[in-house]
Amino acid sequence: MRRIGRGDIIAAILIALLAGAIFTSPPLQTLQGLSLDILTALRGRLIGDGRDPATSPVVVVAIDGETYDTPPFKGSPTQTWTREIGRVLGSIAEGGAKVIGFDVIFKNSIEQSEIPFGDAPLGARMKGFDRDYLIALRQLSDSGKLVLGDTLSNDHPDVPYRAQQVAVRNNIRALNVHTDTDDVIRRMPLSFSIQDRPVPAMAVELASRALGAKPEIGPSGVTDLSGYSIPSAVANTLTLNFRGMGRDVPTYSFADLRACVEKGDRDFFRRAFDGKVVLLGTVLNFEDRKLTSMRLSGGYDGTPAARCALPAPARTAQKARNDIAGVFVHAAVVRNLIERDAVTELGFPLRTVLTIVFAAIVGCAACMLAPGGALITWFALTAVYVAVAVGAFVHALALPLAEPALAGLAALAMMIGYRFIVADREERFLRKSFAFYLAPEVIDTMVASGKMPALGGEMRNVTMFFSDLSGFSSIAEAMTPGELVTLMNEYLSAMTDIIEGHGGYVDKYIGDSIVAMFGAPADDPAHARNAVRAALKCHQKLAELNASNAAFAGRALSQRIGLNSGAAVVGNIGSKRRFNYTVMSDTVNVASRLEGANKYYDTAIMASEATVAQTGDTFAWRELDAIRVLGRGEAIKVFEPLAEKDAESAEQKKVTAAYEEGLARWRAREFAEAVDAFEQTATIDPASTLFAKRARSLAANPPPPEWAPVNTLEGK
Incomplete structure (x- = not known):
């Protein structure tokens, strides 16, 4: 492991700041949405959601393919369906539904048709066709159980035709969605400014009527509904939580409900809709499809609910799709509000700090380890962080995911580049200079010591x-x-x-x-x-x-x-x-x-x-x-x-003892005694033989008093 110096720490901090600033900057804001998409997919695949659709506070009545293929709707334009729609809505309300919201807009009436029919326009001959329908709308609206939908636009607004507006006394709410720059719906508007006053969006209006409380906007701009402060990362929006991937919303075919009205089965309507928020919308393969944060894992157009009168059509098993019918987006908002389960996203400061910290940790690892080890560390840290993020998302808290992972990878690359260009130049010089002179272990020690x-x-x-x-x-x-x-x-x-x-x-x-x-x-x-x-x-x-x-x-x-x-x-x-x-x-x-x-x-x-x-x-x-x-x-x-x-060895000990005694006698000028000591091991020790010879010579010819026991070597 490489030792980190002060310069390396400064470089790691600067690299982390740069990587964090880049990947949380506005041009890369789509990464925030990508994090939501990935978290939604991982939670759905790894953990799932076992909630029973029957417990859902919101249900969908679908004008679906079955409806278009079933008499009396088969071959008829939708403008001619109004009487039957009114009858079905009345039965749903009688069944105990709290409120019904329209995710379909009837912009025209058959009574407005100017197509010639005999000697007069068709519309003139059809006067009064919508009377029962309009009466049903008025009754439901007056009881507070009906909200029609429209879409706000400066250029081409879509609104119900005038007679419907009068019937519901302008009891209409906007169906507009909030689309990110990549055309994905991850958040939904909470309200719209109409004539300089905030008006709740369709889903918020439905949830507020179900809860019996009006939404209020506090001084900080946070919308509160029945004591629930709706989290908003983007002002005046709710971040969608598709916890059940769409399968937690029961879906009734409008054709079956119309047949149920004909059958007169009031108990079925009571079992199906009592206490529910009902959304009427189209569920078709080609119309009003929305990309949401379920796009990576796939979502579902609800779960087929119990049938009343018609046999269930032969159909293959439901398959996940990257888009869902728009009505289920509004259904998800209603459920999030009633269950207080909207996603909480971190604000820009916290997302940036978290991204920088993650990049700094990876940068330090890249500074200490070899590139391969640093890459493995990045994988490991990212896996741990993803596990933590998924765990937090189970509790509806969305931690940034793509930003830290990509910032960490960028910090890894930049730190490796920094080391190659700046920090490791001396190390490479050292290894190159001493490769043929030192063992690799010694070079490693030098590098580690710095x-x-x-x-x-x-x-x-x-x-x-x-x-x-x-x-x-x-x-x-x-x-x-x-x-x-x-x-x-x-x-x-x-x-x-x-x-x-x-x-x-x-x-x-x-x-x-x-x-x-x-x-x-x-x-x-x-x-x-x-x-x-x-x-x-x-x-x-x-x-x-x-x-x-x-x-x-x-x-x-x-x-x-x-x-x-x-x-x-x-x-x-x-x-x-x-x-x-x-x-x-x-x-x-x-x-x-x-x-x-x-x-x-x-x-x-x-x-x-x-x-x-x-x-x-x-x-x-x-x-x-x-x-x-x-x-x-x-x-x-x-x-x-x-x-x-x-x-x-024993022999070494014996020789050493005799040699020490002889050397001591030699230095004390006791040469005869030194000879005796050295000769004890002279036969096995050449040094003892040498000293015995020298001691014998000095014993025969004693040296002068100034003699010193030092051997002066004459050569190298």
Whole structure:
């Protein structure tokens, strides 16, 4: 996981603000409607609604295809249906309906026809045809049970013909709908300004009569109906809640009801319409179809209700459609108002804040993770958010859905672009620069730390690692070039893998020699311990290669390793045109000298006291001597690492104990006693043999008083 810096946080915030502002801006306002469509579809598919249509407070009387195909309506123009409509409406009212609303408009009457019929117009011969119908309208209107519909328009208003207007005493309400810019109906108007006063829309008028309360507009502009403050994201509108996807509204065929009137079955009308709001409208496949927020999942033209007189027509199962008959839009408004179930949408400020917060979270994830991981995170966060949004929509609260998801995706893309162009330039430079020098794990550590190697050099505390193969020149002379290359590749690959596996950096190869450092360029507080472990592992690995690798067979290769810790200048050092990441200091020189000093003691690994001090009590050591290397006046104590603490063998413990005693006698000028101590293990330890020889010589020829127990090495 990538570390986030201050600049990344600022970038994530700015990107989130930009993405949120874009996707909640007016030009993309259709996304708000799309969110409603998606939520309606998801709720319908995942949760559904098990409400019984019989409990619906609103029912629909449909002038449907069956009506057009059934006598006496078959082949007759609708203007001739008025008498039958009046009879059916009267029976519905007698059945106990609270109020009846017209979603059909009869703009003309047969009595107005000027088509010649004999020696007079048809209309003149049909005078009085609508009398019974108009009387029924007057009676229903006077009882408060009837509202006719019209559509308001400055150019071409649709209104009932004049005689109907007089009959209902202008008891007419508008059927106009609120259409979004994408021609989808998601909200419905609550009222219209007519002669400078608000007049309720058809559905609001029907609901108010059913509830016995008038709508009131408060000082804040919120419409209140019978104690229900109607939520409005868009002023003076109600957001439709199609909880039952249209199937929660019982639908009666007008043809069957007309036959029921002929049958005289008053009980059926009482069972069907008592206490209901009734909407009369056309339900046809080609007329008055509306796109609503059910367009993605599909809605239904109600649920066929019980029949009274006519047999049910043969029909296939109802199928969901992306459009519904307009009468069901008004039915949904009536039900939302009576049941106080209209959708509550968040206002613009809250939608914007929620979108920005979501985009910011995704942006931060894109800042920390690789692009693939960030994309998976966006999918996961979006899925969780969708689940929360659907849960809220079950309770009629619509959270923005499309805006946060798209803003998050945009923030993801922008943050990836920002990282590629700005934030990750240093990381790419680092990986490219060190790909052939460092192990991938070390590079990852450097990237995670956020610390780049300083160009030109910086002072760091490091442990230097020098290794060389003993007597390799004479061995190489007896090999063919092909054999030599194969051997060196095997050896250097194995040693490099160990060094890099312990966090080391291979500075260079010089023939069979390896120069490496621990603690740079990646910070490593345990660089001394890792260097010692690498040295022990290299020594063990060479023994394995000698025993099992065909290229090493019969070579009996041995190596010398020198370790020293201290301050050094590390960085890109060289000319302006060519440089190398390397290290320089006296720490480096001493490590090189210690590698060569191994040959005097016939040891494989030698470390300075500075390295021993920085490893703590991690390893078991044997102090070898105090030496003065070539080119350095100050003496240093040198040590041989044996194994991890408490992991040394019994033989190592025996040799170390005898060697410590002999070294102490040596430094106390007790040379004869030193000889005795060193000779205890001289047969198995070359260093003890060396010291026994030196102690025997000084025992025979004692040194002067100013003698110091320091071994000055004459060569490298």
